[in-house]
Amino acid sequence: GIQVEQSPPDLILQEGANSTLRCNFSDSVNNLQWFHQNPWGQLINLFYIPSGTKQNGRLSATTVATERYSLLYISSSQTTDSGVYFCAVFRTGGGADGLTFGKGTHLIIQP
């Protein structure tokens, strides 16, 4: 099945800093989503971005499908940005036909 690798696994930043999270995937995909998991466990949708660039406030994402990677940018970090960020991909016929998740990036924003 398809492999998803996220880097870095852990990231500690001061409030106000910018960060870039990376997601590499091993094959072409039909869908790519970025999520933020809150302390209660819920996955919050950030971007649905199989290709191209999108922006939402301080967050933006870029997926280069031909090179099999996606980047999530967080600018002017706030303590509320802390948590685990997951990249998940979907590939028709890629195995179980569900979303395949990376192991996540654990982001800590210190005041």
Added chain:
Amino acid sequence: KAGVTQTPRYLIKTRGQQVTLSCSPISGHRSVSWYQQTPGQGLQFLFEYFSETQRNKGNFPGRFSGRQFSNSRSEMNVSTLELGDSALYLCASSPAGRGTEAFFGQGTRLTVV
């Protein structure tokens, strides 16, 4: 528009028992998928239901099963619980599955003792 609702939020069961979890998808969404999250294995796909039929299944034993009702609500059942089944179970709702945008519920945290 109401989001994805999972019940119960927390559950404690004994080894050997069975458990049923419930998921109500976003109105109009026909696909419901279930995922298991553990510290060791991360987030793993269990199965997907679409129009009351199981369309896809992940690599889990037959003790894990589910169903979907005509109103798209879904239940998953785990029989003969094992300690290793302790996990956060997440339900995802999407308009049609197959790569359409998925929205997750708050999860059910199951502890098996």
